[in-house]
Amino acid sequence: MGQTEPMGLYVHIPFCKAKCPYCDFYSLPADEAAMDSYVAALLRTMAHSPHTGPFDSLYFGGGTPNLLGAERLIGLAEGAFAHFDWADRPEVTLEANPGSLTPQALAALRAGGFNRISIGVQSLWDSELALLGRLHTAREALEAVRAAEQAGFGHISCDLMIGLPGQDMTHIAHSVAALSATAVDHLSVYLLKIEPGTPFYTRYAEPDPDAQADLYLGTVAELEQAGFTQYEISNFARPGGESRHNRKYWKLVPYLGLGPSAHSFVGGQRCFFPHSLEDFLAANNPFELWQTDGAGGGLEEYVMLGLRLTEGVELIKLAPLAPNGDLDSRLRPLITAGLARIEGGRLALTPRGFLVSSQVIGYLLG
Numbered sequence: 001m002g003q004t005e006p007m008g009l010y011v012h013i014p015f016c017k018a019k020c021p022y023c024d025f026y027s028l029p030a031d032e033a034a035m036d037s038y039v040a041a042l043l044r045t046m047a048h049s050p051h052t053g054p055f056d057s058l059y060f061g062g063g064t065p066n067l068l069g070a071e072r073l074i075g076l077a078e079g080a081f082a083h084f085d086w087a088d089r090p091e092v093t094l095e096a097n098p099g100s101l102t103p104q105a106l107a108a109l110r111a112g113g114f115n116r117i118s119i120g121v122q123s124l125w126d127s128e129l130a131l132l133g134r135l136h137t138a139r140e141a142l143e144a145v146r147a148a149e150q151a152g153f154g155h156i157s158c159d160l161m162i163g164l165p166g167q168d169m170t171h172i173a174h175s176v177a178a179l180s181a182t183a184v185d186h187l188s189v190y191l192l193k194i195e196p197g198t199p200f201y202t203r204y205a206e207p208d209p210d211a212q213a214d215l216y217l218g219t220v221a222e223l224e225q226a227g228f229t230q231y232e233i234s235n236f237a238r239p240g241g242e243s244r245h246n247r248k249y250w251k252l253v254p255y256l257g258l259g260p261s262a263h264s265f266v267g268g269q270r271c272f273f274p275h276s277l278e279d280f281l282a283a284n285n286p287f288e289l290w291q292t293d294g295a296g297g298g299l300e301e302y303v304m305l306g307l308r309l310t311e312g313v314e315l316i317k318l319a320p321l322a323p324n325g326d327l328d329s330r331l332r333p334l335i336t337a338g339l340a341r342i343e344g345g346r347l348a349l350t351p352r353g354f355l356v357s358s359q360v361i362g363y364l365l366g
């Protein structure tokens with residue numbers, strides 16, 4: 001299951017300019033002093049880490065990591081390179097939002113070793129961006145993509161959100177067409193979920209699942225046509241554009257996550273830092289806050305995470321799921337219903353299967 005592959009290092013940046021009304025992630029307002037203290041706390045965390053790699057991927061996620069500014073981000077990347085062991089040519093990714101992404105910052109980041117950027121575009125319709133409460137316009141999003149290209153980022157990913165109230169396929173097709181005319185080589189597509197506790201929860205009813213399914217399947221087809229091959233439920237890439245870092249999560253390759261709310265999978269254990277930024281900043285050694293969530297990497301996780309990928313899971317590893325030894329008849333209903341396929345000794349879900357993946361996984365593990 002890939003244990004010899006180098007690990008991934010995730011650095012969580014929990015700051016955002018404003019809270020988007022649909023978001024239930026852990027994020028906090030940014031201010032200069034908090035960001036300086038946070039960078040210092042992350043560098044202390046790196047210095048105390050019981051795990052040193054080797055890594056071949058460094059990923060700054062959030063929140064809105066580019067709010068830190070190029071200087072702090074480069075300082076953190078240099079800290080990570082100094083404290084840990086690295087394989088050659090690591091993938092170094094920054095999640096960023098358009099609007100606060102300048103050509104100067106992009107050039108500095110590129111010179112500082114960042115080689116992949118993931119931009120929170122969400123849509124190229126201004127009315128959809130306004131509905132989502134995003135702070136950028138469609139024009140600013142495209143400008144950010146082009147600026148990343150001009151700064152020399154060889155890998156550019158964009159997030160798109162589908163299933164928005166009132167959205168139809170023409171809107172999605174427009175966003176896909178505009179992005180596929182750029183150097184973007186990766187797209188992450190998320191179906192809007194109305195999460196309890198968010199302003200959207202009081203504003204909108206739960207979306208109609210049939211309409212959501214149509215939009216998802218339509219988007220998969222649109223992206224295939226535009227040259228983006230689906231490799232995971234929500235992720236699509238041009239050849240060579242797959243995210244090295246995110247694949248580790250689904251293939252049970254160990255990774256270390258730093259920062260409040262960041263999760264890790266190391267030494268066969270699932271671990272996490274609690275949510276509190278305050279505690280994280282106050283700790284001399286933030287690893288003293290680290291908590292274990294139990295063992296990971298077993299068959300259940302292999303099935304749950306592996307079936308997110310279009311390459312699926314090895315049939316041979318599924319034998320324990322058919323206690324009477326008849327795996328074939330256990331899988332046949334999924335194949336007959338068009339939810340899964342068997343190819344080259346592997347079981348994989350079809351796009352229709354991805355739509356009901358929780359039920360399929362429940363069935364297999366039940």
Ligand code: SF4
Binds near residue numbers: 015016020024062097
């Ligand atoms: S920018 Fe992203 S992480 Fe921040 S509030 Fe909006 S959706 Fe949430």
